[in-house]
Amino acid sequence: MPKFPLDVLLKSVKSPILLIGEDQRISLQNPAATALLKMDFTGRNYINALRQPALLDAVDQAQLDGTQKTARFLVQTGNTDQTFEALVVPDNKQTLVILEDQSAEHDINSVRRDFVANVSHELRTPLTALLGFIETLQGPARNDPKAQERFLGIMAVEADRLRRLVDDLLSLSRVEETERSxxxxxxxxxxxxxxxxxxxxxxxxxxxxxxxxxxxxxxxxxxxxxxxxxxxxxxxxxxxxxxxxxxxxxxxxxxxxxxxxxxxxxxxxxxxxxxxxxxxxxxxxxxxxxxxxxxxxxxxxxxxxxxxxxxxxxxxxxxxxxxxxxxxxxxxxxxxxxxxxxxxxxxxxxxxx
Amino acid sequence: MSEHISSAYDRDLEEIQALVMRMGGLVEQSILSAADALAARDLELAEQVRAADKAIDTLELQINDEAARTIALRAPVSKDLRSILTVLRIAASLERIGDYAKNMAKRTGTLVDMPPINGSDKALRRMAREVQLMLKDVLDAYVRGDAELAEEVRQRDHEVDQMYNALFREFLTFMMEDPRNITACMHLHFMAKNVERMGDLTTNMAEQVIYQVTGSMPEEARPKGDKTSFVRTPE
The missing domain is CATH 3.30.565.10 (Histidine kinase-like ATPase, C-terminal domain)
Structure with a gap:
């Protein structure tokens, strides 16, 4: 098999990749990794570049028993998190770390989690008011046109509040969905x-x-x-x-x-x-x-x-x-x-x- | 800036720094886990924070030993000496932050049987995340030798102080509303204070990074934001 130059291969891969040498120093780091870590760590101890406990444990374990390990790796930029899955591959005395962006999968779970709790209270307030007035219109105010007019006015305001809330919720969820792109x-x-x-x-x-x-x-x-x-x-x-x-x-x-x-x-x-x-x-x-x-x-x-x-x-x-x-x-x-x-x-x- | 004379010294320093970073990673994790454990009343996670604190303490001892050995063996001067001193101070601050996280985890165990206080768990978690982000940036600034990033972190402590002020007032209100809230609010307040102290220690670390990179401590005063010393209960 003809040899394909390794650095060209690494350069063209979009996933961040790091190679840890026998001395625990980083011997190779591709441009995607440099962009992610915002620095070239070549020649430095890998812990200085990757300090997260889960990943360090995976590297330690992989080097110890010589089998592949995976770990979660979190990259925080401002208020947005990117979740990576790190694949740690030991080979002889060297260790390869490949980071794969899994933010999209991770998001779906976490974004929806708080939704129901947050929203139900806000939706219920105008809804309770509407139901209350409907009950009154059907009962005590059945034959009172003056009260009917006033109540319908309030109901229109509450219904409008409900509509605006739904509009805002929808636009919030749309923005959240696209937040990473x-x-x-x-x-x-x-x-x-x-x-x-x-x-x-x-x-x-x-x-x-x-x-x-x-x-x-x-x-x-x-x-x-x-x-x-x-x-x-x-x-x-x-x-x-x-x-x-x-x-x-x-x-x-x-x-x-x-x-x-x-x-x-x-x-x-x-x-x-x-x-x-x-x-x-x-x-x-x-x-x-x-x-x-x-x-x-x-x-x-x-x-x-x-x-x-x-x-x-x-x-x-x-x-x-x-x-x-x-x-x-x-x-x-x-x-x-x-x-x-x-x-x-x-x-x-x-x-x- | 003078060239390094001894490359052996550089190797030593890189290994010690790696220990500091390992410790820093654990502390970052502890802050987040302590806050998550509180929000979810997750005692298992709280226990993990307490276990991690042991590892953090062990690392600090190891760093102290290594640093002492390097000073004795290589007799560093000027910038090299500064780097070693910074290592010691940063490790000490990290150890303190780890203790505060452990204290939060302990209190979570006490709070588990009490009703949650309206939204304060979430507010604490937000505050903890803010501090963890500051710590992340300080550690990044440290490995990259980026004084500017460290200076930016230093200014951000103000925001944490504001969050603490807001929580302080909230707890006061809850306690006045219903004396049955007092036990929970007292514990929660200590947790908020813990996070606020973490922010201060992180700011100290930022100053250490600036000292290591530039050779002098920042002169410009940073905004002080903890105003709770002057808060009274409304009449």
């Missing part, structure tokens, strides 16, 4: 903002405030999903109108690309700024939780589903971006999103089906 189409952010503000102008007018857009001259383009980014802007601006409307208005701004330390790369920053009453600090970290509300009563009155920012967070995760809140009580709130201008890691991307 990073969008790559170029999106013009100014266009996204223009469309969102046009849609929300009437709501702003009702709330006695106005929207102003600040954007640089040159076009601001990022890899992304235009419809989802528009949803992000829509939710953020809608929140600002609902909870931070003042005569000073609401400013939506695009900032030119700059290096962001938190994401370790060049990003475009979008901000939505209001001069409203602000959000107390202790709420800030929990804002993106599903069904978390700063002021339960007020939010329900405004027709919020408690899912808007959760959707925003998941869309930002999908874009490998970041969502930041900055608020001073009595002075207003600034919500920023950071969007990377380039996709730095294509290898990891292409390994996803």
């Amino acid at each position: 990073r969008p790559t189409n170029p999106v013009d952010l100014e266009e996204v903002i223009r469309q969102s503000t046009e849609l929300l102008e009437p709501l702003a007018k009702t709330a006695k405030t106005h929207l102003q857009v600040v954007a640089p001259e040159q076009p601001m383009v990022v890899p992304g999903d235009a419809a989802q980014l528009q949803q992000v802007l829509h939710n953020l601006i809608e929140n600002a109108i609902k909870y931070g409307a003042t005569e000073a208005g609401i400013t939506v701004a695009i900032h030119p690309p700059a290096y962001e330390r938190s994401l370790q790369q060049e990003c475009i920053r979008l901000t939505v700024e209001d001069q409203g009453s602000g959000i107390p600090e202790r709420h800030l970290v929990r804002l993106t939780e599903r069904f978390y509300r700063v002021d339960d009563h007020r939010d329900r009155e405004m027709g919020g589903t408690g899912l808007g920012l959760a959707i925003v967070k998941h869309i930002m995760n999908r874009h490998r971006g970041r969502l930041l809140f900055d608020s001073t009580e009595g002075q207003g709130t600034t919500v920023s999103i950071l969007l990377p201008t380039v996709i730095e890691n294509l290898i990891r991307q292409s390994s996803i089906p």
Whole structure:
């Protein structure tokens, strides 16, 4: 059999592969592995590259008894986890470690787990109200047209709340499903903002405030999903109108690309700024939780589903971006999103089906 | 930066670092497992955390021995000495974090028969995950010699402090609402405090990494966020 060069083979494989030599140092590492570990560990002790206990145990065991082992290997980037299955193959004095991305399989199980518990309570509240009123309409209020009209009005509001909740749940689950496949189409952010503000102008007018857009001259383009980014802007601006409307208005701004330390790369920053009453600090970290509300009563009155920012967070995760809140009580709130201008890691991307 | 004179020293350091990383991996796992065990009231998982703590302690002793041996044998100076000192400090911090995780696991055993306090398990788990992510980044920064990443972690401790503040207030409210919640809330509060301390220790480690890479401790003050010392019960 003619010999095919090993390094060419390793280079063309999309799964991360590492070879551990007799001295426990990494003797070979393919480009996919370098992309995943964000560093070339060739010549260094394998533990320094792979430290997770399950995998280290598998390597120890495999070297001890000379048979193949498997282990789970978790890669955390920001808030998204990738689950790999590591295949550990010992051969003589060397050990081969192959990592296979199993995130897709793993997801299906974990994403659905909390769904029922989270949602049933929220669905039941409007449903209980509806059933209660139906009972009243059939019984005590059977011959009372005035009460009937009032109750039907309330029922319409509750039914509408139910519909919005279902809409938001669906869009949340759609975003979650696609969270691992990073969008790559170029999106013009100014266009996204223009469309969102046009849609929300009437709501702003009702709330006695106005929207102003600040954007640089040159076009601001990022890899992304235009419809989802528009949803992000829509939710953020809608929140600002609902909870931070003042005569000073609401400013939506695009900032030119700059290096962001938190994401370790060049990003475009979008901000939505209001001069409203602000959000107390202790709420800030929990804002993106599903069904978390700063002021339960007020939010329900405004027709919020408690899912808007959760959707925003998941869309930002999908874009490998970041969502930041900055608020001073009595002075207003600034919500920023950071969007990377380039996709730095294509290898990891292409390994996803 | 001076070139290394002794390659034997480099080999020693790489092996000691590998021990630190093995220890770090175990500690990361313990943080997550301790929080998961609490959320699922999973006593078996809690027991695993307690068992892992023994392995963590053994590794620390081993690291101390190896480091002492290397100092005695190779007499490192300047950057090399700094690297060894960093190893010792990081190992000590990791050991402390492991202890806190073990303490959480112990309390889980006590909490198992008590009714869960509205959503606090989840909030604790989120906080623990945040700290574990910080630790992950610190360990990555350490192996890669990335001072910038370490500095970024240092700034993130503020978020953990905020989560702790929020939980503190919540527990206070639950205890005032119903005295039957007091036992569970006290244990949960100690767990939250444990996680908050883990965050502080992780921040110290980040400072050690910056010290090792740049040769000086960071000067810029980091935001201090634990405000519970000033919280009173509402009248």
